[in-house]
Amino acid sequence: MAKRSSLYIRIVEGKNLPAKDITGSSDPYCIVKVDNEPILRTATVWKTLCPFWGEEYQVHLPPTFHAVAFYVMDEDALSRDDVIGKVCLTRDTLASHPKGFSGWTHLTEVDPDEEVQGEIHLRLEVRPGARACRLRCSVLEARDLAPKDRNGASDPFVRVRYKGRTQETSIVKKSCYPRWNETFEFELEEGATEVLCVETWDWDLVSRNDFLGKVVIDIQRLQVAQPEEGWFRLQPDQTKSRRHDEGNLGSLQLEVRLRDEMVLPSSCYQPLVQLLCHEVKLGMQGPGQLISLIEETTSTECRQDVATNLLKLFLGQGLAKDFLDLLFQLELSRTSETNTLFRSNSLASKSMESFLKVAGMQYLHGVLGPIINKVFEEKKYVELDPSKVEVKDVGCSGLHRPQTEAEVLEQSAQTLRAHLGALLSALSRSVRACPAVVRATFRQLFRRVRERFPGAQHENVPFIAVTSFLCLRFFSPAIMSPKLFHLRERHADARTSRTLLLLAKAVQNVGNMDTPASRAKEAWMEPLQPTVRQGVAQLKDFITKLVDIEEKDELDLQRTLSLQAPPVKEGPLFIHRTKGKGPLMSSSFKKLYFFLTTEALSFAKTPSSKCVNELNQWLSALRKVSINNTGLLGSYHPGIFRGDKWSCCHQKEKTGQGCDKTRSRVTLQEWNDPLDHDLEAQLIYRHLLGVEAMLWERHRELSRGAEAGTVPASPGEAPKDSLAQLLCVLQDLREAHSSSPAGSPPSEPNCLLELQT
Numbered sequence: 001m002a003k004r005s006s007l008y009i010r011i012v013e014g015k016n017l018p019a020k021d022i023t024g025s026s027d028p029y030c031i032v033k034v035d036n037e038p039i040l041r042t043a044t045v046w047k048t049l050c051p052f053w054g055e056e057y058q059v060h061l062p063p064t065f066h067a068v069a070f071y072v073m074d075e076d077a078l079s080r081d082d083v084i085g086k087v088c089l090t091r092d093t094l095a096s097h098p099k100g101f102s103g104w105t106h107l108t109e110v111d112p113d114e115e116v117q118g119e120i121h122l123r124l125e126v127r128p129g130a131r132a133c134r135l136r137c138s139v140l141e142a143r144d145l146a147p148k149d150r151n152g153a154s155d156p157f158v159r160v161r162y163k164g165r166t167q168e169t170s171i172v173k174k175s176c177y178p179r180w181n182e183t184f185e186f187e188l189e190e191g192a193t194e195v196l197c198v199e200t201w202d203w204d205l206v207s208r209n210d211f212l213g214k215v216v217i218d219i220q221r222l223q224v225a226q227p228e229e230g231w232f233r234l235q236p237d238q239t240k241s242r243r244h245d246e247g248n249l250g251s252l253q254l255e256v257r258l259r260d261e262m263v264l265p266s267s268c269y270q271p272l273v274q275l276l277c278h279e280v281k282l283g284m285q286g287p288g289q290l291i292s293l294i295e296e297t298t299s300t301e302c303r304q305d306v307a308t309n310l311l312k313l314f315l316g317q318g319l320a321k322d323f324l325d326l327l328f329q330l331e332l333s334r335t336s337e338t339n340t341l342f343r344s345n346s347l348a349s350k351s352m353e354s355f356l357k358v359a360g361m362q363y364l365h366g367v368l369g370p371i372i373n374k375v376f377e378e379k380k381y382v383e384l385d386p387s388k389v390e391v392k393d394v395g396c397s398g399l400h401r402p403q404t405e406a407e408v409l410e411q412s413a414q415t416l417r418a419h420l421g422a423l424l425s426a427l428s429r430s431v432r433a434c435p436a437v438v439r440a441t442f443r444q445l446f447r448r449v450r451e452r453f454p455g456a457q458h459e460n461v462p463f464i465a466v467t468s469f470l471c472l473r474f475f476s477p478a479i480m481s482p483k484l485f486h487l488r489e490r491h492a493d494a495r496t497s498r499t500l501l502l503l504a505k506a507v508q509n510v511g512n513m514d515t516p517a518s519r520a521k522e523a524w525m526e527p528l529q530p531t532v533r534q535g536v537a538q539l540k541d542f543i544t545k546l547v548d549i550e551e552k553d554e555l556d557l558q559r560t561l562s563l564q565a566p567p568v569k570e571g572p573l574f575i576h577r578t579k580g581k582g583p584l585m586s587s588s589f590k591k592l593y594f595f596l597t598t599e600a601l602s603f604a605k606t607p608s609s610k611c612v613n614e615l616n617q618w619l620s621a622l623r624k625v626s627i628n629n630t631g632l633l634g635s636y637h638p639g640i641f642r643g644d645k646w647s648c649c650h651q652k653e654k655t656g657q658g659c660d661k662t663r664s665r666v667t668l669q670e671w672n673d674p675l676d677h678d679l680e681a682q683l684i685y686r687h688l689l690g691v692e693a694m695l696w697e698r699h700r701e702l703s704r705g706a707e708a709g710t711v712p713a714s715p716g717e718a719p720k721d722s723l724a725q726l727l728c729v730l731q732d733l734r735e736a737h738s739s740s741p742a743g744s745p746p747s748e749p750n751c752l753l754e755l756q757t
Contacts, residue, residue, distance in 0.1 A: 002263050004679060006669070007034075007059040007068065008100070010255035011042055013052040015104075017250035020074035020082045025049060027075040028084065030252075034061055034068050036117030036146070039616055039666055043483055043491040044075045049250070053491075055484070058669035063260065066091055070252060072107060083110045085249035089256060100257030107249040114236035116213030118144040118176070120158070120200060124217060125227035126188065133188040135162065135196065135219065139169055141179040141649070142200060143231075143660045148210040149174075154202040156212060161197045162186045162219075171203045177638070177649035177659035194219055200234060211237055261682050268736045269681035271729045273313065276684075279722060280314060280323050284333075290722050291323075292330055293698060295347040297691040307350035309683045311358065316675040320355060321437060325444045327351055332452040338461045341449070342468045349473070352441075356474045360438050364478055365487065367426050367433075371419055372482050375499050376492065382412040382499040385524045413527035415499070420506045420528065424535045431545045442466050443547040460513045466543050471511025479504040486617075510535040596621055620668040627665070635661050685733050692730060699723050 011030050020026045025047045032040035039059060045051035067090045074082040085107025094101060123138035139158045148154045156178045158169040165186060172178035186196075196219055200212040213234025222228070279290045291310075298306050314323040327348035335341050342349055356364075383389050389405050403411075431439075449462040478485040479500050482492070492500060505525065509532050595602050596618075626632055635658030639648030649659035688695070702723065 003063045004261045004263055005061055005063045005065070006259050006261075007061060007094075008255070008257040008259070009040070009057045009059065009068075011053045011055050011070065012253040012255065013050070013054070014072060014250055014252050015050045017049045017051070017072065017084055017107075018248070019049060020084065021076075023047070026084065029073055029075055031071045031073060032057075032068065033071065034059070034666055035066050036069075036115070037663070037666060039620075039668070041616065043489070045491065046493065060665070060667045060669060062665045068094075068256065070254065071110070072250070072252060086110050087252050087254065091258070094256060094258035097257075100255060102255045104251045104253050106251050109249065111236075112210065114238065115146065116211070116234045116236050117146050118142055118200075118213065118234050119231040120198065120213075120215060120234060121229075121231050122198065122215070123227070123229040124196075124222055126222060129187070135186045135188050135222075136183060137186075137196060137198070138183040139180050139198070141177070141181070141659065142234075143177050145176040145178070145200065145202075145212050145234075147176055148202040148212070149204075154210070154212065155204070157201055157203055158182075159199045159201060160184050161199070163194050172650060175648060175650060179649050179651060179659070188219070196222075198232075261679065261686070262737065262740070263678050263682045264733070264736055264740060266678050268733060269678060269685070271732065272685060272726075273317065273677075273681055275722065275725055275729060276310075276313070277317050277319055280319050280326055283322070283326050284329050289330075290726060291326055291347075293695065293723065294688070295330070297694045297698075298347065298687070300345060302687070303345060303347060304350050304354075306684075306687055307347055308354040309680050309687070311351050311354045312675055313677065313680040313684060315355075315358065316677045316680070320359075321441050321444060324348070324351060324355060324441055325448070328445055328448045332448055335452075338453055338458060338464075341461070342465060349469075352469050353473050355441065356438070356469065359435050360474065361485070363430070363434055363438070364474065364485065367430050368423070368475065368478055368482075369487060371423050371426065372479070372487050372500075374422075375419060375503070376488060376496055378415075379493075379495060380415055380499065381408070381495055382415050382502060384409060384412055384416070384502060384527060385522075409527070412502075416502055416506060416528055417531045419499075419503050420510075420531050420535060423503075423507070424510070424538045428538050428542050431542065434546060439546055442470070442543075445469075446543070446547040463540055463543050464511075464513055466547075467511035467513070467539065471507055471539075476504040476507050476511070479507060506532060506535075510539055513540075594618075596625065617668060617670070620666075620670075623663070623665070623667045624674060627667075633658065633662055635659065685730070688726070688730055689734070692727070695723065695727060699727060 009032060011032075014028060017026055017028055026049060027044050027046050028048070028051045029044040030040075030042040030053065031038055040057055042053045042055050045053065067088055069086055069088040071086045072084040074084055076082065087105050087107060089101060120142040121140040123136075123140060125136050127134050127136055137160055139160065142156060142158075145154055145156055151174060153174045153176055155171055155173050156175065157171045158180065160167050160169075163186070167184045169180045169182045172180065196217040197214060198217070199214040202210040202212055204210065214237060215232040215234060276290065294306070294310075295303075310323065311320060314320050327346075331342065331346055331348045342352075386405065386409065389408050391402060391405060391408060445465055446462045449465040453461045478487060482488040482500070483490060491497075505522070506528050509525065509528075513536050637646050637648055637651075637658045638660050639646050641647075641654050645652050646654075646656075646659070651659065702721070
């Protein structure tokens, strides 16, 4: 049994932030840290005191984490970014909110003495002496200290204090991983109750030294214990009086939910997985239609999570297409009006959304990426609604006179027609680029809809069914919010956002096959109608080719794809080479395009397609592919061996043990994550456990309607239908959880001796 912790984070918005720029505004963004390790950074929202981010993340992290902190920063182009304030949530706080922490919370001032990180390696023992016992404290090394200097490092030394006596180590220059190996002794009085304080400082020549953290040791407990040695987590200095600026720094709206899962061995989940897979293989001929029952008992709030878990489970079993086909049939069987088909938030719609993000994200980037980049680079003023045109924002025409409203509308229509035409042309050329499993799924959807609505009056219905997912639920959301689909690193400004919104509306009209209802909603979109009508013809031709795949071609494509290691992350990275010393000296950057799979890391000078990746996404991807590495080192050197020593810890031995611990467990959950079959099965089990009462009620209804004795009334009898089998499987899993050890996470070293002050 293994414990898995995950953190759902949604950074919604801020309000009433203080102005940090001379313009009376700020350029805020957020940084998220788990135990002082930065893991996330939102986009910057320019020139506002009430920013909206709306960014969501899922983080996998070790169960032993202590706190998650949200820092609101003000971005500056010419100087160091200003810290506006922070919100800190401890693990205990999150655990006390089973449904998650949600709401507004005030930002508090960031005290440098509380912003500590890293650990210190100490050896402590009490030795008998001639007159009194002596306390020996050996300060060995430290790791991952906070960088306090402009060179990205610190000049750390340690100050050891006991009963008014203070001793200090030597100073290690330019290192966050110093080694001292120095020992200090203090005379102990009988029955001493004092504490030993070990403080780490950054030495500065011209200004005051910076506090890096401290450890407080209980001497009384140490006297009754054996000699102790280990790594101690540095703690902030909370003895100083704080200034309370609550409310003066603004507020942050957050949604944070901690989820701990105890995952059983794979064998425990096999009955559940096999039962669900059997139901999917049987399709509509299944006796109990468990998938239909799961949809009936799933609330709207958690339907997306359930859909994603089921999809990933069947994707790992090679049954994603069969699972989606079953959902298509279920929805078609209860739909009589074609205009409502796949328009609700049903399990079919949510599962198909997840499927496209899992299987089609790289395809989306290839088609949309160049168009989105062009919109961002041009930054043209685009508006079609006459009631919203601001002529003063457009500028002058070629004759150096203000443009008229009619000219603005015509120029905007030309710009949008060009973008829409380029997008439709790129889509038309992308039939073979579409992943084989996506093509096969769309083909099955097209056939099922055509079988359900075969009449000539429903000729467009199969096409609209495909576009309802491809255009309305995949391409259009990506156009409106390119950062959320990793198409851009930053959110769009107001002008670019309006262009993207109008382009997304045009794509929706094309996806709706230019129906009168879609045209009537916004008559001012009429200037785009010629391009929309042409786009409908292009889109129908594209879908016809997409679903008209010979079985042999499809099998060849799937076989080719199966031979390739799936990409975990790809995109550009900058290789930095410093020409001179110091932060103000010139530097050169070399841009290379990297491609990471579960088997190799390769690079090239030019990419085959563009996408934007942040550094923390790369670190997360590298950690994911390293988690199952049996040869993973426990420690490493974050610096380089230059001259005769390591730059990080100044160690002389090139092959010596690393000075920093290997971090491989704090990762970001993304659509292209490696599948974790046991975790997905556990999440499905937990959901079914929550609706077990409804499943039993449904079972009793089926029993009353069946012949006497054909359906068991309790899990103790022999199951004769799939629902009864499911209830038995849930009972077995409940017993397996109750009989397995709790698997509590290991405690930190020497926590008995350390005082939390």
